[in-house]
Amino acid sequence: MNLEDWYRQDRLPHIYCAGCGNGTILNCTLRAVEELDYKKEETTFISGIGCSSRAAGYTSSDSLHTTHGRALAFATGLKLVKPRQHVIVFTGDGDCSAIGGNHFIHACRRNIDITVICMNNNIYGMTGGQGSPCTPYGAISTTTPYGMQEQPFDLCKVAEAAGANYVARWTSFHVKELTEAIRVGLETPGLSFIEVMTQCPTSFGSKNKMRQVTQMLDMFRDNAVLKAKADRDAAKGILPSPEKFVVGQFVRRNNPPLGVEAAK
Amino acid sequence: MTMEIMEGSIAIAETVRLCRPQVISAYPITPQTHIVEGLASIVADGRLDAEYICVESEFSALSACIGASAAGSRVYSATTSQGLALMAEVVFNSAGMRLPIVMGIANRAISAPLSIWNDQQDSIMMRDSGWIQLYAEDNQEAIDMHILAYKVCEDHNILLPAFVCFDGFILSHVYEPIDLPSQELVDSFLGPFNPYQKLDAKDPISFGMYATPEYYLEFRYEHDQAVKRAADAIKKYGKEFGEIFGRDYSELVVGYKLEDAETAIVAMGSICGTVKDAIDEMRAEGKKVGLLNLRCFRPFPSTDVAKALAHVNTIAVLDKNVSLGAKGAVAIEIKEACYGSNIPVYDYILGLGGRDVRKRDIKKIVELAEKGEGDMFYGLREEVL
Numbered sequence: 022m023n024l025e026d027w028y029r030q031d032r033l034p035h036i037y038c039a040g041c042g043n044g045t046i047l048n049c050t051l052r053a054v055e056e057l058d059y060k061k062e063e064t065t066f067i068s069g070i071g072c073s074s075r076a077a078g079y080t081s082s083d084s085l086h087t088t089h090g091r092a093l094a095f096a097t098g099l100k101l102v103k104p105r106q107h108v109i110v111f112t113g114d115g116d117c118s119a120i121g122g123n124h125f126i127h128a129c130r131r132n133i134d135i136t137v138i139c140m141n142n143n144i145y146g147m148t149g150g151q152g153s154p155c156t157p158y159g160a161i162s163t164t165t166p167y168g169m170q171e172q173p174f175d176l177c178k179v180a181e182a183a184g185a186n187y188v189a190r191w192t193s194f195h196v197k198e199l200t201e202a203i204r205v206g207l208e209t210p211g212l213s214f215i216e217v218m219t220q221c222p223t224s225f226g227s228k229n230k231m232r233q234v235t236q237m238l239d240m241f242r243d244n245a246v247l248k249a250k251a252d253r254d255a256a257k258g259i260l261p262s263p264e265k266f267v268v269g270q271f272v273r274r275n276n277p278p279l280g281v282e283a284a285k
Numbered sequence: 286m287t288m289e290i291m292e293g294s295i296a297i298a299e300t301v302r303l304c305r306p307q308v309i310s311a312y313p314i315t316p317q318t319h320i321v322e323g324l325a326s327i328v329a330d331g332r333l334d335a336e337y338i339c340v341e342s343e344f345s346a347l348s349a350c351i352g353a354s355a356a357g358s359r360v361y362s363a364t365t366s367q368g369l370a371l372m373a374e375v376v377f378n379s380a381g382m383r384l385p386i387v388m389g390i391a392n393r394a395i396s397a398p399l400s401i402w403n404d405q406q407d408s409i410m411m412r413d414s415g416w417i418q419l420y421a422e423d424n425q426e427a428i429d430m431h432i433l434a435y436k437v438c439e440d441h442n443i444l445l446p447a448f449v450c451f452d453g454f455i456l457s458h459v460y461e462p463i464d465l466p467s468q469e470l471v472d473s474f475l476g477p478f479n480p481y482q483k484l485d486a487k488d489p490i491s492f493g494m495y496a497t498p499e500y501y502l503e504f505r506y507e508h509d510q511a512v513k514r515a516a517d518a519i520k521k522y523g524k525e526f527g528e529i530f531g532r533d534y535s536e537l538v539v540g541y542k543l544e545d546a547e548t549a550i551v552a553m554g555s556i557c558g559t560v561k562d563a564i565d566e567m568r569a570e571g572k573k574v575g576l577l578n579l580r581c582f583r584p585f586p587s588t589d590v591a592k593a594l595a596h597v598n599t600i601a602v603l604d605k606n607v608s609l610g611a612k613g614a615v616a617i618e619i620k621e622a623c624y625g626s627n628i629p630v631y632d633y634i635l636g637l638g639g640r641d642v643r644k645r646d647i648k649k650i651v652e653l654a655e656k657g658e659g660d661m662f663y664g665l666r667e668e669v670l
Contacts, residue, residue: 070367070399086399088367088371088396089367089371090342118341119312119341119342120312120341120342120343120344120371122341145313147315148313148314148315148318149313149318149322151313151318151321151322151325151339152339154341163318163322163325163326164313164321164322164325164337164339165325165329165339166325166326166329166330167329171339
């Protein structure tokens with residue numbers, strides 16, 4: 022099968038704004054699926070509500086577009102009935118960590134064998150740019166006109182602490198690393214959580230002095246610190262700059278997963 | 286009076302500011318977003334001394350409102366559709382605690398299939414929750430009803446929460462001339478919030494405790510009586526509102542060319558504007574058609590409806606909602622109100638999920654009703670069934 026075959030051509034053109042990073046992430050995901058030679062009938066994409074969640078509708082295999090924040094609960098039900106199915110969840114920072122936060126921590130705790138790709142654009146993009154639990158401290162949104170005064174979630178730390186077997190973070194700039202991380206996530210039994218920092222030039226960049234798409238991608242490139250370097254700096258007692266964020270694989274472990282068919 | 290051209294949502298946000306809530310808690314959802322964005326800016330700019338809470342879901346939004354209201358503050362939230370559905374538990378909870386919360390509902394269809402467009406299924410879904418439900422025909426009514434709702438809800442003889450419903454996009458995103466009242470007038474009408482009871486460590490009380498089978502039925506009876514009493518309270522304060530602001534809300538149902546009408550259309554919300562235009566054209570052709578605009582769905586003004594429709598030959602109800610397996614919610618009420626009158630009541634489910642309703646549709650419905658054809662989904666595209 023070709024990569025193009027994974028797209029539902031009759032749903033295109035997509036609704037993403039010019040310069041949006043979500044298409045890149047969908048591409049990386051489908052490329053990983055293609056590399057693993059998954060079959061359409063063995064693969065289901067599930068999503069909640071928001072820009073990220075439109076992605077499930079653009080894939081040509083079965084997909085379930087659910088209510089806001091609940092994709093992981095729907096996915097848990099599906100996976101337990103069809104343990105052989107490859108279940109991939111597309112979600113966003115608002116969908117996953119705000120309204121769906123409880124489902125997120127419990128899906129990680131159960132370590133259900135699904136792969137979760139969280140497109141973190143730091144904002145509620147679809148509704149026009151309100152502050153989310155991942156809006157950085159001080160960032161401007163339509164509900165924080167003078168800057169967010171609450172601390173954001175570190176979703177990877179939440180996933181790791183809650184029990185996910187595989188946790189990684191990359192950005193829409195790191196296309197090859199992201200594709201590889203999704204592939205490893207798909208191959209790891211248990212819950213795999215891959216956070217992808219992605220640009221929303223329309224609702225986030227335009228309000229936060231990054232009007233150009235390239236400014237946001239440059240920011241991802243310049244501020245992403247590889248986990249190995251971050252660990253070395255930490256060992257030396259060097260405090261990370263607040264604008265930097267760590268990318269790479271945070272955990273890969275083999276805790277007992279849920280939803281994996283027992284060997285016969 | 287100064288008229289200003291304003292977007293509905295912004296006019297509502299500015300009106301909420303005039304009502305001086307102390308806590309605003311809301312979660313963004315289309316098409317309500319401009320209201321909460323407007324309020325977030327108003328609070329951030331220091332134009333309103335209130336806490337604006339960026340909560341993580343609609344469930345949290347109304348829960349925070351319950352806490353703030355129980356602690357003795359005037360509160361506001363706004364939502365629609367899926368957000369209201371997610372709130373369901375606390376919608377009933379807040380009403381049972383008899384907290385005078387006012388919430389704007391930018392009416393929108395319910396998923397699945399997903400739709401961000403207008404109908405009134407969301408607020409109708411909460412029909413039995415014990416909240417007052419007011420429906421605005423235009424944005425002036427939407428803002429006036431916000432002020433009126435606080436007055437009615439906070440009356441110590443009422444103590445209920447209220448939805449102020451306005452059609453999503455059709456009103457929320459439309460620019461109309463608005464008479465935004467002055468702060469002095471709103472203050473003189475509303476005054477500061479005077480809670481009947483509140484959480485106070487010096488005089489402890491508990492909200493929301495168990496009612497054993499010996500008490501539960503009486504709680505529900507008292508709640509029902511309060512919702513029924515709200516009808517007279519809306520009329521009383523609606524009249525007072527008219528004396529202060531120059532726009533009368535002393536009627537829960539408003540007729541348009543209904544006095545000599547042979548066929549009456551009954552509708553709620555912004556569709557009434559279209560209906561009025563269609564009626565004008567039908568009247569010019571010599572057809573005696575009138576409108577009964579239902580401004581208040583809970584409490585349901587049965588007696589007022591029966592009185593207003595007593596003289597007509599045919600009633601056509603426009604329902605932007607459906608109780609699947611039965612009829613539209615408005616038609617069910619109208620039939621009950623007209624029970625024993627022998628006037629035929631026909632129901633037309635229309636405009637769901639944002640389907641446009643035009644003057645020619647209203648005329649066609651009047652023709653159908655006069656032929657005795659009704660109780661149907663109107664405007665179905667047969668080719669996709």
